[in-house]
Amino acid sequence: MALLARRARxxxxxxxxxxxxxAGVELAIPAHFRCPISLDLMRDPVTAPTGITYDRESxxxxxxxxRATCPVTHAPLRHEDLVPNHAIRRVIQDWxxxxxxxxxxxxxxxxxxxxPVQASELLFDLAGAARRHDAAPRCAEVVAKIKALARDSERxxxxxxxxxxxxxxxxxxxxxxxxxxxxxxxVLEDILSALVSMMPLxxxxxxxxGLPSSMGSLVAIAENGSLAGRxxxxxxxxxxxxxxxxxxxxxxxxxxxxxxxxxxxxxxxxPQATKAAMVATYHLARSDxxxxxxxxxxxxxxxxxxxxxxxxxxxxxxxxAVLDAVLASEEGRASAWAHALAxxxxxxxxxxxxxxxxxxAVSALWRLGRAPRDGKEDEAVTRCLVDALRxxxxxKLLLLLQVGxxxxxxxxxxxxxxxxxKYKGVGECVDAVDFRGLNKxxx
Numbered sequence: 001m002a003l004l005a006r007r008a009r010x011x012x013x014x015x016x017x018x019x020x021x022x023a024g025v026e027l028a029i030p031a032h033f034r035c036p037i038s039l040d041l042m043r044d045p046v047t048a049p050t051g052i053t054y055d056r057e058s059x060x061x062x063x064x065x066x067r068a069t070c071p072v073t074h075a076p077l078r079h080e081d082l083v084p085n086h087a088i089r090r091v092i093q094d095w096x097x098x099x100x101x102x103x104x105x106x107x108x109x110x111x112x113x114x115x116p117v118q119a120s121e122l123l124f125d126l127a128g129a130a131r132r133h134d135a136a137p138r139c140a141e142v143v144a145k146i147k148a149l150a151r152d153s154e155r156x157x158x159x160x161x162x163x164x165x166x167x168x169x170x171x172x173x174x175x176x177x178x179x180x181x182x183x184x185x186x187v188l189e190d191i192l193s194a195l196v197s198m199m200p201l202x203x204x205x206x207x208x209x210g211l212p213s214s215m216g217s218l219v220a221i222a223e224n225g226s227l228a229g230r231x232x233x234x235x236x237x238x239x240x241x242x243x244x245x246x247x248x249x250x251x252x253x254x255x256x257x258x259x260x261x262x263x264x265x266x267x268x269x270x271p272q273a274t275k276a277a278m279v280a281t282y283h284l285a286r287s288d289x290x291x292x293x294x295x296x297x298x299x300x301x302x303x304x305x306x307x308x309x310x311x312x313x314x315x316x317x318x319x320x321a322v323l324d325a326v327l328a329s330e331e332g333r334a335s336a337w338a339h340a341l342a343x344x345x346x347x348x349x350x351x352x353x354x355x356x357x358x359x360x361a362v363s364a365l366w367r368l369g370r371a372p373r374d375g376k377e378d379e380a381v382t383r384c385l386v387d388a389l390r391x392x393x394x395x396k397l398l399l400l401l402q403v404g405x406x407x408x409x410x411x412x413x414x415x416x417x418x419x420x421x422k423y424k425g426v427g428e429c430v431d432a433v434d435f436r437g438l439n440k441x442x443x
Contacts, residue, residue, distance in 0.1 A: 027102050033092050036072055037062060044110040045089050046082040050075045053085050056110070060155060079155075084110070113155045116163055122146055123160075123168040130175040136187045139172055143187075147194045161198045169195040170208040178213035188217055189229035196232045199239060206243035209236055215253045222260040231273045234264055238280040241287075254291055258284065262298040265307075271315075278318040285325035293329035301326060301335035308345045316353045320346075320360035327367040336368055337380035343368065343387040350396045358400065359409045365393065366412040369419045386423050394420050 035042050035055035044056040050073040054062075062071060063079055070077045089109075096106040122145060129138035146165065150157040173191045195201075201209070208214060218240075222233035237257060261284075264277040281300065285292040304323045311319055326332035336342040346368075349361045368384050388394075397413045397420070405413070 027099060027104065030095070033095065042092060043107045045085040045092070047085045048077055049081050053088055056082065057154070111152050113153060114149050114159055116159055119160050119163055119165070123163065123165060126168055126172050130172040135176055135179065139176065140187045140190055143190045143194050147197070150194065150197050157197060166195060166198040166201045166205040167208070169198065170201065170205040174208050174211055174214040177217035185221065185225060189221060189225055189232070192221065192229065192232045192236060196235050199235065201239050203243055206240050210240045212252055215240070215257065219253065219256045219260045223263065227269060230269055234261070234273045234276045234280070237261065238276040241280050241283045254294065258294050258298050262295065262300050265300065266303050275314065275318060278322055282322045282325055285322060289329050292326045293331040295326050296329055296331035296335050301332055302339055305336065305339050305341050305345055308349060309341070313353050316349060317357050317360070320349065320357055320364065324360050324364045324367065327364055333368060337384055343384050344391045347388055347391045347393045347396065359405060362400065362409050362412050362416070366416050369416055385420055389420055389423055394424070
C-alpha cells in the first residue's frame with residue numbers, strides 16, 4: 001500500500017510538471033487511480049485483504065450480486081473485509097487538484113459509514129418515541145436522521161436493512177396510525193419514505209403494515225397525500241398484498257384498497273406508481289375471485305384494455321397479467337365483452353411484445369371465448385369470437401402451436417381454435433406486422 005501511494009505521488013508530480021505543456025492534450029487517468037471493475041477514477045477507494053484496491057461503490061455492487069470473491073485474485077471476500085484506503089484517496093485528491101485547470105474536479109472526502117451499533121441505537125430511539133404521547137415530533141426527528149444516513153450511501157442503507165429497520169419503521173408507522181391523537185400526515189409520510197427505502201420488506205414488516213390501522217393510513221395517503229407520499233403508499237401496499245402472510249389481515253380493507261389502486265391506474269401520477277398499482281391489483285385479483293369481481297366493478301377492465309393500445313413491453317405484460325386475473329370473474333368477463341377493443345387489442349398483442357405477453361393474451365382470449373356459467377353461448381360471446389376471427393386470431397393461434405409454447409397455453413390455444421372454428425366463414429384480416437416477434441418466439 002505504501003509503495004502504491006509513493007507511485008501515485010510521483011504520478012501527481014509528473015502531472016503537475018507537464019500541466020502547462022500538456023494543455024490541449026486529453027488527460028489520461030493513471031492506471032492505479034482506476035477501479036479494476038469500473039475502470040473509472042476511484043472516489044472512495046477501499047482495499048481488500050488481497051491488496052487490490054477498488055472503488056467502494058463498484059466492489060460493493062459486485063458483492064451484492066452474490067459473488068463472494070475478489071474479482072482480480074478470486075480469493076474469498078466479504079463486505080466487512082474492505083478497509084478504506086485513505087492514503088490513495090488523498091493522493092487521488094491531490095491529482096485532481098493538480099489538474100483542476102484541465103477540468104478535473106476534486107473528489108469529496110467520503111463520509112464515515114454508520115455502524116450497526118449506531119443504526120440500532122437510532123431504531124431503538126424510534127421505537128421509544130413511537131410509544132410516547134408526544135410521539136410525532138420525536139419520531140419525525142429520528143426518521144429524518146435515518147433517511148439522511150440511508151441516502152448518504154448504499155452501505156448505510158444496507159446496514160439499516162440488515163438489522164431490521166423495515167420492521168422498526170413499520171411498527172412506528174402502525175403505532176402512530178393507531179394513536180387516538182392522530183399525528184399529522186407529514187410524519188406518517190416521512191416514516192413511509194424511510195420504510196420504502198428499506199424495501200423489499202420481510203414478512204413481519206409487511207404483516208405490520210397489513211394491520212387495519214396501518215392499511216387505513218396507507219390508503220388515505222395513496223388517495224390524498226403528497227405526490228411522493230402517494231407513490232410511496234402504493235409501493236408499500238404492493239409489498240403488503242404480495243406477501244401471503246399479510247393478506248389475511250386485509251379482508252376488512254379490500255374495498256378501500258381496490259378503490260385506491262384503481263384510482264392510481266385510471267389517473268396515473270408516475271410510471272413507478274402505475275406499475276406498482278398493477279402488481280398490487282394482480283396479487284389481489286389472484287387471491288380471491290370475489291376480489292377480482294370487485295376490481296371489475298370498480299372499472300378496472302376498460303382502463304386496462306385502453307392502456308394496452310399504446311403500452312410498452314413492461315406495461316403490456318403487467319396489464320395483460322392483471323386483465324387475465326380479473327377475467328377469472330364473471331364481472332370481469334362481462335366488462336370485457338362489452339368493450340369493442342377487447343378482442344382486437346388482445347389479438348394484436350400476440351407475437352408483438354414478448355413470449356409472456358403472447359401467453360397472457362391467449363389466456364385472456366380463452367377466458368372471453370368460454371360460455372357463461374349457465375353453459376349457453378350468448379350474443380356477447382359470439383360477437384367477441386367473431387371479432388377475434390376478423391383480426392386474425394385463428395392464424396395466430398395455429399402459428400403459436402407450430403412454433404411451440406407451454407403446455408397450459410397449448411391447451412388453451414387448442415380449445416380457442418375449436419371455439420373459433422364454428423365461425424370460420426367470417427372474413428378475416430391479418431397484418432404481417434403482427435408477426436414481427438415470431439423469430440424471437442421460435443428461437
